[in-house]
């Protein structure tokens with residue numbers, strides 16, 4: 001119970017920050033706190049190629065958890081991933097989901113407010129979902145992350161794929177969370193099972209993790 005109360009306070013500040021950022025910068029990479037479009041796209045590219053490789057199916061249903069204004073769907077539609085990926089997006093931020101509905105007026109059914117897929121998917125993907133946080137204690141933030149990942153795990157048939165910024169020691173600096181790559185792997189392995197990591201190509205410090213059901 002205590003955790004739920006503190007988590008909703010946590011999410012309140014996160015929602016407020018994303019909402020005002022989107023209003024200020026508009027629907028582009030900067031509007032969801034990315035440095036630029038190429039760092040946003042490079043992350044999608046890695047998440048999707050790992051997902052395709054890990055998927056036993058020719059068509060893979062994904063949930064993009066923390067979908068922002070829907071940039072990943074844009075990217076998929078303009079690439080060969082449109083042939084293999086079936087997309088759904090969720091975000092805890094209502095303004096983000098409204099932006100998705102505006103961007104994809106024919107596909108509003110693909111976007112919902114939430115923290116996990118609304119129905120079973122093959123994989124849940126997270127890009128930058130846990131980077132911004134308003135806390136000083138990284139252990140509390142890690143508990144929050146794993147509590148969210150657990151909810152998505154239950155909705156994902158084959159596994160989850162996420163990226164996190166990493167440093168030598170886990171810490172929070174200027175409201176950005178940095179994980180320790182090895183600690184994250186061992187914690188995720190304990191909770192879920194086999195976890196692998198690759199340094200996200202072209203994004204220094206970013207690591208993409210894949211956790212699969214065996």
Ligand SMILES: C[S@@+](CC[C@H](N)C(=O)[O-])C[C@H]1O[C@@H](n2cnc3c(N)ncnc32)[C@H](O)[C@@H]1O
Nearest residue numbers: 018032066067068071091092093115127128129
């Ligand atoms: C850095 S932005 C990235 C958006 C998008 N993935 C992209 O790359 O364009 C992170 C997004 O995650 C959302 N978010 C944060 N925590 C979340 C949670 N627990 N569940 C779902 N969405 C969350 C935020 O509202 C925000 O839209």
